[in-house]
Amino acid sequence: MVVTQWINNHYYFSTVDNDKFGGGTKITHNITGKFGVVQGNGGDLKMGLPLQSLCKSDNEMYHQPLRLSVLIQAPVDRVNNILARNENLKTLLDNEWIYLLVMDPLRQNDIQCYKKNMELVEMSGKGVAEEHYREKVDVQILDEILT
Incomplete structure (x- = not known):
C-alpha cells in the first residue's frame, strides 16, 4: 500500500x-x-x-484527483496485526492519505472502514462509517462494492 x-x-x-x-x-x-x-x-x-x-485536453483530466482508497479482503484480525507492526502505514491511514476498507471473509464479507488510531468501524446501510467514507471516496465505486 x-x-x-x-x-x-x-x-x-x-x-x-x-x-x-x-x-x-x-x-x-x-x-x-x-x-x-x-x-x-x-x-x-x-x-x-x-x-x-x-489531461485529455486543456480543460479535461483523465481522472479526478482523489486520495488512495484500498479494499482488502482478509480477516480483520490479520489486518490489525499488520497495522500494529507498521507505524508508517498507520500514520498514512491516520492522516487520511490512504482510505482503508477491509472485507472480512470470516464474517460473510462484511466491510469495515479504518477511521483513526487502529479503529475499524463496520460499514452497513447508512452507518457512521459509510457517511465518513462517502465524503472522501468516489461514491459510484463505493456503491458498486456495497451492492
Whole structure:
C-alpha cells in the first residue's frame, strides 16, 4: 500500500497544482544534467508529471484527483496485526492519505472502514462509517462494492 500511495500522491499533487508539483508541458521541456527537466530555457527543476500524462485536453483530466482508497479482503484480525507492526502505514491511514476498507471473509464479507488510531468501524446501510467514507471516496465505486 505504501508504494501505491506514493504513485497516487504523485498523480494527485501533479493534478491539483501542476505549476508547483507537476512537470508542466512536455512541449517546452529541456533536459538538464541528465537527471531532470526545466521549463523553457531556465528556471527550477520540474519534479512532477507533465500535463500530457494528466489531461485529455486543456480543460479535461483523465481522472479526478482523489486520495488512495484500498479494499482488502482478509480477516480483520490479520489486518490489525499488520497495522500494529507498521507505524508508517498507520500514520498514512491516520492522516487520511490512504482510505482503508477491509472485507472480512470470516464474517460473510462484511466491510469495515479504518477511521483513526487502529479503529475499524463496520460499514452497513447508512452507518457512521459509510457517511465518513462517502465524503472522501468516489461514491459510484463505493456503491458498486456495497451492492
